[in-house]
Amino acid sequence: MSMKSDPAADLLKQIHPGSAAWLDSIPTRRGAHTGRGFFFRESLKSLSVTASLFPSSRFLASALLRPIDFDRARIIVELGMGTGAITTEILRRMAPGSMLFAIEVNPAFIAHVRSKVHDSRFVPIAGRAERLGSILGKRGVRRADAIVSSLGLTSMAHDQRASIVGQAAEHLGENGVLTQYQYLPASAKPKWVRALGPKHFAEESFLREYFREVRSERVIWNLPPAKVYTCRP
Ligand SMILES: C[S@@+](CC[C@H](N)C(=O)[O-])C[C@H]1O[C@@H](n2cnc3c(N)ncnc32)[C@H](O)[C@@H]1O
Secondary structure, three states, rough: OHHHEEEEHHHEEEEHHHHHHHHHHHOOOOOOOOOOOHHHHHHOHHHHHHHHOOOOOHHHHHHHHOOOOOOOOOOEEEOOOOOOOOOHHHHOOOOOOEEEEEOOOOOHHHHHHHHHHHOOOOOEEOHHHHHHHHHHHHOOOOOEEEEOOOOOOEEEEHHHHHHHHHHHHHOOOEEEEEEEEHHHHHHHOOOHHHHHOOOOOOOOHHHHHOOOOEEEEEOOOOOOOOEEEEEEE
């Protein structure tokens, strides 16, 4: 499938013609049901919550999932499922006896993913990541082996992100791993980038307050390009 027939990409090309060549150069999986148009429409309703106009690319999904040992991970938690770009990749890699608890605040995204994913290992949960502890507690889960977060920490209030990441660190097993991404324009430090408008947030330093080890990796093949953080307790 090419992005030429994608409504979200077409609109971006109209607003910003210079993006056309770059958009067309992004490889997408043939026949993949990414839900890009639906994601784009939902994002326009509440961009500060969705924190993106486009679902993650398969390259970003791979970088987020590479640090996870899927042979051992029994309990996986996803924060901010959207249209399921990462969810489906987690399920594809997950062992038969494992469980995926996917928390998403937008009920329209929950309904969308429910309609396309039929897998007994998948538990979609309509709720806020701020309630992570009680959501897991109600389901008898004390610790997760992996937490994959797509939440837009940059656009959140400090107390909100501190509450979410604090609970994630608390509910991660001692050999567990949390992965999180941030779009490069928000992580870039140069003043000229900040002057263009994107909010700056030192996500890596913030994550270091909660995790002993934090590594980062750039993913260029995403819209926009991103930085993936791998965090271990
Ligand atoms: C940047 S999108 C990522 C969606 C998807 N995982 C992807 O990579 O394409 C962030 C998602 O987090 C959800 N979200 C935002 N704040 C949330 C919160 N406090 N609790 C749970 N989900 C939230 C949004 O509705 C949105 O679906």
